[in-house]
Amino acid sequence: MGEYPDDREQVTDAYRRKAKKKIAALWQSIGFQPFRHGVWLLDTALRQPEELLQARRAELHTLSASFQ
Known part of the structure; x- marks a missing residue:
């Protein structure tokens, strides 16, 4: 988590949730599906995860370019 506060006292249960x-x-945006007990699965036989990952990378490049 890139947003983790320096002061550990600020890390509450609400913050963790x-x-x-x-x-x-984020996981869902690249094709992972919740399974159970915090486990996420990705069906690698599908083309969709690759396409979703490419879309997220394009969004990141666009965002990065806007800050330059």
């Missing part, structure tokens, strides 16, 4: 939601959204 919010971070887990962000991480889950």
Whole structure:
């Protein structure tokens, strides 16, 4: 988590829940599916994960270019 606070006292249960939601959204955005008990699966036989990953990389490049 790139947003982890310097002061560990700020890391509350609510903070952890919010971070887990962000991480889950990222995994889903590249094709992973929740399985159970925090396990995520990716069906490598599908072409969709590759296409989703390429789309996320393109978004990252666009965002990066806007800060230069």
